[in-house]
Amino acid sequence: MEERIQPTVEEGISGQSPPQLETYIIQIPRDQIYRVPPPEHARIVETYHSRTSKQQKNKCFCAGGACLTVVLIAVLCVIATVAIFAVRLSLYSQRPPQFSVVRFDLKPGNDRRFSVMLKVKNPNSRTTVSYNGAGKSSLFFKDQKIGGGAFTKPEDMKPEGVANVHLAIPETSHRLPPLTRKALTAAPEKSMVLKLSLPVEVKSLIRSQSMNLRISCHFMVKNSLSKNPKITKQQCRTESNV
Numbered sequence: 306m307e308e309r310i311q312p313t314v315e316e317g318i319s320g321q322s323p324p325q326l327e328t329y330i331i332q333i334p335r336d337q338i339y340r341v342p343p344p345e346h347a348r349i350v351e352t353y354h355s356r357t358s359k360q361q362k363n364k365c366f367c368a369g370g371a372c373l374t375v376v377l378i379a380v381l382c383v384i385a386t387v388a389i390f391a392v393r394l395s396l397y398s399q400r401p402p403q404f405s406v407v408r409f410d411l412k413p414g415n416d417r418r419f420s421v422m423l424k425v426k427n428p429n430s431r432t433t434v435s436y437n438g439a440g441k442s443s444l445f446f447k448d449q450k451i452g453g454g455a456f457t458k459p460e461d462m463k464p465e466g467v468a469n470v471h472l473a474i475p476e477t478s479h480r481l482p483p484l485t486r487k488a489l490t491a492a493p494e495k496s497m498v499l500k501l502s503l504p505v506e507v508k509s510l511i512r513s514q515s516m517n518l519r520i521s522c523h524f525m526v527k528n529s530l531s532k533n534p535k536i537t538k539q540q541c542r543t544e545s546n547v
Contacts, residue, residue, distance in 0.1 A: 399507040399514045400428050401545045402462065406499065406522050407469065411489065411530035419444055419452045419530075421472040421499065427462040432509040434462040440503035442474050446495065449485065452476050458503075490529045494537060498523050516545040 408422035421442075427434045436458035444452040452474040459470045481489075489495065501520040506513055524539035 399432055401518055401543050402427050402434050404520045404541045404543060406524050406536055406539050409526055409536060410534045413531055417476045419474040421474060423470045425468050425470050427464060427466045430464050432464060432507050435506045435508060437504040437506055440501055442472055443500045444474050445498040450477055451481060490531055492528055494525045494527045497526055519544045
């Protein structure tokens, strides 16, 4: 009995014997062998790089636009804040009141006192001036203190208000020298200095500010202090400590 040979898997499926492997030799001319990419590939790479750079520029431009928007918003906020403070300062300024000497004389009698009439003006158009307590006064003649003491606080002042404040300044406790007293009652002009310290509060709808005023008035008085004295020159200066 003749032995039967079983077909292989490939022969059973296709019914044909598998093809034989062959070897081919391809010859390429030397002028077509590139050690670097050919020009066509270089153009492709260049095109790719140009597209990538444009995309990056667009991204940078978008980022720069966002940064520019943030900067503009910050600048506008700063400008708005400065404008609000400027309006606040211009509309609700808190300048100290202004003082000037209207009348000055010496009251005769055993209790000798210097009588001073001051004119006080509130320069603020939207703020009031309130006095927080009694003030102190000092009167000088030829660099010598001749009077001083406390005085009651004046009345509150409305915006742009004007008021007259009367001060009765007693002589110093020690007796004035005869030459000084004679010079005060003489006719020639006399140089006097009045210094005041006064706590005030400047108030408005927005805010209130307390300050201590230091007023210094230099003035000239003609004629005797006890007989028709007249003020010929004066200069008052007000300083404030917040």
